[in-house]
Amino acid sequence: MQRRSVVFGMLVLAVLGVLAATATPQANAAYHHMGEMDSDYFLQVYPEAAGTKLDSCTLCHRGGSVGKATLGACEWCHYSYGYDAHGDIMTTLNPYGLDYHEAGSDPAAVTAIDELDSDGDGYTNVDEIAAIRYPGDADDDPTKVEAPYRVYTLAEIEAMPSHTQFQLMNTHKSGDYYCEYTGAPMEDVLADAGMLPWATGIRAIAADGFANTHPLDPATGYYHVRGTYPQSTFYWDAEADRATNPLYGWCDYSAASVAGRENGDPIVVEGGAKLLLAYQYEGQYLVPGSLNAAGKLDGEGPFRVVPPQHTPGAPDQSSTSAIQDVIWPFDGPELYTDHNAGFSSKCVTVIKVEPLPEGTTDIDTLEAGWEYVRDGKIVIYGAIDPTPTVLEKAADLREFVLSLEREDLRGKNMGTAYANKLDVLARQVENGATEGAADKIESDLLPKVDGVVTGGAVERDDWVTDPAAQRRVYWSLRELLVLLSIEG
Numbered sequence: 094m095q096r097r098s099v100v101f102g103m104l105v106l107a108v109l110g111v112l113a114a115t116a117t118p119q120a121n122a123a124y125h126h127m128g129e130m131d132s133d134y135f136l137q138v139y140p141e142a143a144g145t146k147l148d149s150c151t152l153c154h155r156g157g158s159v160g161k162a163t164l165g166a167c168e169w170c171h172y173s174y175g176y177d178a179h180g181d182i183m184t185t186l187n188p189y190g191l192d193y194h195e196a197g198s199d200p201a202a203v204t205a206i207d208e209l210d211s212d213g214d215g216y217t218n219v220d221e222i223a224a225i226r227y228p229g230d231a232d233d234d235p236t237k238v239e240a241p242y243r244v245y246t247l248a249e250i251e252a253m254p255s256h257t258q259f260q261l262m263n264t265h266k267s268g269d270y271y272c273e274y275t276g277a278p279m280e281d282v283l284a285d286a287g288m289l290p291w292a293t294g295i296r297a298i299a300a301d302g303f304a305n306t307h308p309l310d311p312a313t314g315y316y317h318v319r320g321t322y323p324q325s326t327f328y329w330d331a332e333a334d335r336a337t338n339p340l341y342g343w344c345d346y347s348a349a350s351v352a353g354r355e356n357g358d359p360i361v362v363e364g365g366a367k368l369l370l371a372y373q374y375e376g377q378y379l380v381p382g383s384l385n386a387a388g389k390l391d392g393e394g395p396f397r398v399v400p401p402q403h404t405p406g407a408p409d410q411s412s413t414s415a416i417q418d419v420i421w422p423f424d425g426p427e428l429y430t431d432h433n434a435g436f437s438s439k440c441v442t443v444i445k446v447e448p449l450p451e452g453t454t455d456i457d458t459l460e461a462g463w464e465y466v467r468d469g470k471i472v473i474y475g476a477i478d479p480t481p482t483v484l485e486k487a488a489d490l491r492e493f494v495l496s497l498e499r500e501d502l503r504g505k506n507m508g509t510a511y512a513n514k515l516d517v518l519a520r521q522v523e524n525g526a527t528e529g530a531a532d533k534i535e536s537d538l539l540p541k542v543d544g545v546v547t548g549g550a551v552e553r554d555d556w557v558t559d560p561a562a563q564r565r566v567y568w569s570l571r572e573l574l575v576l577l578s579i580e581g
């Protein structure tokens with residue numbers, strides 16, 4: 094058993110190493126390995142899917158879970174199939190991957206399964222691929238629109254005003270500690286991301302799928318986002334201190350920031366204690382996390398959401414200790430039952446701002462996991478200003494339209510003319526003319542690409558005449574309409 098754990102630990106390291114060595118800017122494009130040809134076959138048939146989300150393992154492979162930890166498609170395949178191909182590859186395939194496998198796993202197989210609806214969501218594979226939706230995931234289809242999002246790097250979070258606070262991390266059973274975290278107040282990060290006025294709270298999601306919810310409003314009596322937490326007191330006792338009571342002490346006072354403090358001292362935090370998006374512990378960057386042999390997280394970085402205690406109290410003995418006849422027993426009188434550490438999410442790569450705007454869905458949080466840990470990134474999505482997302486998608490669409498060939502278009506130069514219309518749209522969006530932009534899409538841009546989806550065939554007034562290209566432009570525009578309709 095011990096031996097197997099070590100092997101798996103090495104496997105996890107190997108996976109992280111491979112990802113680090115072969116990463117490209119496109120998420121999950123580290124999949125042209127193990128001599129596999131399937132992604133090449135797919136791109137032979139669908140060259141226009143190169144660089145999109147379909148150009149990844151996720152096209153054919155699904156995620157899975159080990160214990161309580163959820164794994165993305167890459168990690169799941171490496172875990173269950175392995176570098177030595179010891180496992181059953183079939184368990185890693187999604188419905189589209191299974192159909193492709195059954196059809197013979199070659200370029201002809203890609204075409205042969207075009208008209209199937211592999212995932213049973215009502216859209217054929219060819220329709221989904223044209224719209225850049227997963228043909229093997231029933232939760233994704235051409236009508237689904239991912240909520241607005243913003244991706245931040247560690248450098249960008251660090252550029253925000255920083256906040257340092259000394260505090261207790263009180264756990265149920267893992268041992269307590271005092272320390273100093275540095276980060277950006279969550280409230281400031283959300284303001285920067287353009288959180289919408291009707292948002293009610295956030296969900297902090299870790300790379301392994303673990304999540305905690307934080308309401309915005311302090312009045313909820315929970316680990317809230319807005320405002321400050323009550324000032325707390327520093328509690329020290331020789332019995333609790335692991336240094337002076339190695340036998341059954343439960344609190345670690347060894348951090349440098351503890352020095353000079355005495356029992357009963359008020360803990361004064363400049364600006365007040367806040368819910369932090371922390372990136373440093375005692376002045377050092379948080380150690381990026383990885384899954385250990387037991388499927389649990391080692392490391393806490395690059396980002397950890399750190400709530401102070403809302404009901405300040407002393408560190409209490411571990412729930413698992415037999416010795417509870419101590420100064421601060423586990424879950425003793427109310428004064429010290431606030432186990433804030435259990436609500437502190439490590440290795441957070443996703444912040445979901447709730448509720449989701451009408452007509453939008455979750456982003457693929459699973460695949461935004463371990464790569465984000467490695468790259469020091471975090472994505473904020475949900476009830477936030479859609480403008481940057483709209484502009485990014487409009488720019489992508491413009492690039493796609495410009496890449497079309499003469500034979501995909503009704504007339505010469507229609508690609509450039511259509512791209513110019515998208516430029517006008519982008520300027521409207523930049524200037525805040527949301528309604529005008531939506532009007533332009535409905536009255537000018539959509540009618541030139543709507544024959545195939547609305548009538549089943551290319552129409553005379555359609556500028557884009559290649560059916561697949563037309564589908565892609567059509568569904569992209571529908572997506573922009575949903576994003577533009579989000580209320581500010």
Ligand SMILES: [Ca+2]
Pocket residue numbers: 210211212213214215216217218221228
């Ligand atoms: Ca489908």
Ligand SMILES: [Ca+2]
Pocket residue numbers: 212214221226227228229230231232233234
């Ligand atoms: Ca689908």
Ligand SMILES: [Ca+2]
Pocket residue numbers: 263264265266268269408409410411
């Ligand atoms: Ca405790």
